[in-house]
Amino acid sequence: MSLIVGNWKMNLNPHDASVLVHRLNEKIEAKEGTEIVLCAPFIDLYPLSKEINHKKFKLGAQNLHPNDHGAFTGEISGAMLKGLVQYSLVGHSERRAMGETDVFIAKKVAAALRNDITPVLCVGELLDDRHHNLTKKVIVDQLTTNLSQLTAEDISKIVIAYEPVWAIGAGTPATPEQIAPQIRTIRSTVEELYGEEAANVRVIYGASVAGEFVKTIMNIEGVEGLLPGGASLNYEEFAKIVSAVQELD
Ligand code: PEP
Secondary structure: OEEEEEEOOOOOOHHHHHHHHHHHHHHOOOOOOEEEEEEOOHHHHHHHHHHOOOOOEEEEEOOOEOOOOOOOOOOOEHHHHEOOEOEEEEOOHHHHOOOOOHHHHHHHHHHHHHOOOEEEEEEOOOHHHHHOOOHHHHHHHHHHHHOOOOOOHHHHHOEEEEOOHHHOOOOOOOOHHHHHHHHHHHHHHHHHHHOHHHHHOEEEEEOOOOHHHHHHHHOOOOOOEEEOOHHHHOHHHHHHHHHHHHHHO
């Protein structure tokens, strides 16, 4: 079972989102074993929920607030998204760069689960961390705090995306030699925190994913899916990614 999570970022008004899903619908065939999630901007989610072929696509948010209701002007909560989306990105590096702390992200992970939304927790190191041999430490620290509000049982309901921040939007993904140790770190950290079963947590890779790289990345042990950003806005490229994954499923 592979998971493909497209992150549209801050792009596409409802009209343009509708055009894109129509094109995706024409190009992509559903295949058992491959789950496709479209993480659209909040404003697009409700109209898309009426339009998409739910047998082919699931909807995801790109963020959610840790609280369910209240005086948080401009925010959207998990309680508001409940039933509308099945997934939400949490702790994406572009949000971490805007000041989201690990503790704040931990509350969002819990908020997603509380509202029956699968959090796709994004972790990964900056280039500077890599240069200082801090990659493993950064990932372990992020996971330890970001997952701190969960039980062992919750771990089977989350997805962790390894996203080396320096490779996001770079045009070329990290190499298998760079990705594989971090996938192992993610599984061993989660196992250490939550027990043997937890090592089966769903783990995907994101950063500069395009059709031509799918086989190489999906062949890395422990990688169970992909998180394309820029490529998910181009229906031909996204369809290529999907069909390359489906060939392997
Ligand atoms: C992302 O948005 O998480 C991402 C990986 O972007 P890109 O595929 O454009 O590098």
